[in-house]
Amino acid sequence: MTTDTHGGHGMSLTMKIMIAMGAGIVVGVIFNQINNNFINTQIVAGLFGMIGKMFVNALKMLVVPLVFFSLLGGVTGIGDVRVLGRVGTKSFFLYLATTALAITIAIALASLIGPGKGFDMQGIDTSGVTGREAPTVWSVFANIVPTNPIAAFANGEMLQVIFYTVVLGVAVLMLGAKSEGFIAACSYMNDLMMKVVAIVMHFAPYGVFCLIAKTFAEQGIGLFLPVMAYVITLVAALFIHLFITLPTMLKVLAGLNPLTFMRKMRPAQIFAFSTASSNATIPVTYRSVTERVGVDKSIASFCIPFGATINMDGTAIMQGVATVFLANVYAIDLGLGGYLTVIGMAVLASIGTAGVPGVGLVMLTMVLSQVGLPIEGIAIILGVDRLMDMIRTAVNITGDAVVTSIVAKGEGKIDLDVFNDPDAGIVDDDEVEMPHDHVA
Incomplete structure (x- = not known):
């Protein structure tokens, strides 16, 4: 996957990652068919597992410092606490609205298709799935305030990190001229973190290849057959939200061209697909939104980490489809009240749950226990969840x-020249080449 970087730009990073993803699928399916013990243990679980884990860890390594410094810069850049409150309120309600819309679409589509009717439970081991208590509204909001900011940073508790950073940013604004040196230092640190993002992105194609190859080598295609109706319904609901609901919102509320937007968000979508983690994708989403879409950093630095923490459209869709699927499997009629409970629970759970791989299943246990469905049913969809997790991320x-762009347009903080320029912010190898001349 080398590029010729002499005389002009080489192949774009997006192109390389897409090639890596395609190659990963092919290699993974072949290895799954071969099913050789040495390949499974040493290459798939060993080499691919190691490189994939290192890549995801490297992305996660960037998240907290990038969010902290960019958000501090964003708060001080907005300069007015009232504007900050307006941006926060708008994005919060837009995020809740998209999540509620997503799960409503999912339940409606699943009720129409009816996956799980006449499902054969034979051969499904439903032991070993443990439930988790649903949080109350009060505890979700109480936990936003950290008891120990250092612990919140260390554990990557993003809502707590965001809360602390916003409070700190407001205090910085209140100190006025005294804060100039600190603001300049934060701006430098933000630039520094973006350069580290560029270095990590340089290795992205290899990380993506290993992650995808490992997933397909371990999961194979055979897992999908028993739950094919569930998979088809879930993918259909996800695609309706991705290609119809969100672009329509963008066009109606911000007047932006959805096709241009989708093209520019492709690198972030591929990253999200390969890592299955909204939090790990924050650096890439932030970069795509600011450098490709043209959103001002003051808005993006607040809305992107906030969204990665509380906005779980894809996960909400999975919960809606899975709930209808399992209700059909166990022949339990949830009724309108049950479905409204699922919608409310999914929205609430999305606020209080981290954007990490597999979190959708944890949230699903809360939803199922709330509407009285057997939690053991999760075992039926466990096998295909990793691949579904990739799409929903x-x-x-x-x-x-989309929400970040809508808020930015409303605040007059989006550069339409950047948005309309197809080449704006394209990443290639030249960005991370080391300088040849040493400065004395």
Whole structure:
């Protein structure tokens, strides 16, 4: 996957990652068919697992410092606490609205298709799935305030990190001229973190290849057959939200061209697909939204990490489809009240749950226990969840970017020249080449 960077730009990073993804699928399916013990243990679980884990860890390594410094810069850049409150309120309600819309679409589509009717439970091991208590509204909001900011940073508790950073940013604004040196230092640190993002992105094609190849080598295609109706319904609902609902919102509320937007968000969507983690994709989403779409950094630095934490459109869709699927499997009629409970629970759970791989299943246990469905039913969809998780994470981060763009347009903080320029912010190898001359 080398490029010729002499005399002009080489192949774009997006292109390389798409090639890596395609190659990963092919290699993974072949290895799954071969099913050799050495390949499974040493290459798939060993080499691919190691490189994939290193890549995801490298992305996660960037998240907290990038969010902290960019958000501090964003708050001080907005300069007015009232504007900050307006941006926060708008984005919060837009995020809740997209999540509620997403799960409503999911339940409606699943009720129409009816996956799980006449499902054969034979051969499904439903032991070993443990439930988790649903949080109350009060506890979700109480936990936004950290008892120990250092612990919140260390554990990557994004809502707590955002809360602390916003409070700190407001205090910085209140100190006025005294804060100039600190603001300049934060601006430098933000630039520095973006350069580290560029270095990590340089290795993205290899990380993506290993992650995708490992997933397909371990999961194979055979897992999908028993739950094909569930998979088809879920993918259909995700695609309706991704290609119809979100672009319509963008066009109606911001007047932006959805096709241009989708083209520019492709790198972030591919990253989200390969890592299955909204939080790990924050650096890439932030970069795409600011450098490709043209959103001002003061808005993006607030809305993107906030969205990655509370906006779970794809996960909400999974919960809606899975609930209808399992209700059909167990022949339990939830009724309108049950479905309204699922919608409310999914929206609430999305606020209080981290954007990490597999979190959708944790949230699903809360939803199922709330509407009286057997939690053991999760075992039926466990096998295909990793691949479904990849698609729904791509939907999650697209929702984050759409809301960020809508808020930015409303605040007059989007550069339309950048948005309309097809080459704006394209990443290639030249960005991370090391300087040849040493400065004395």
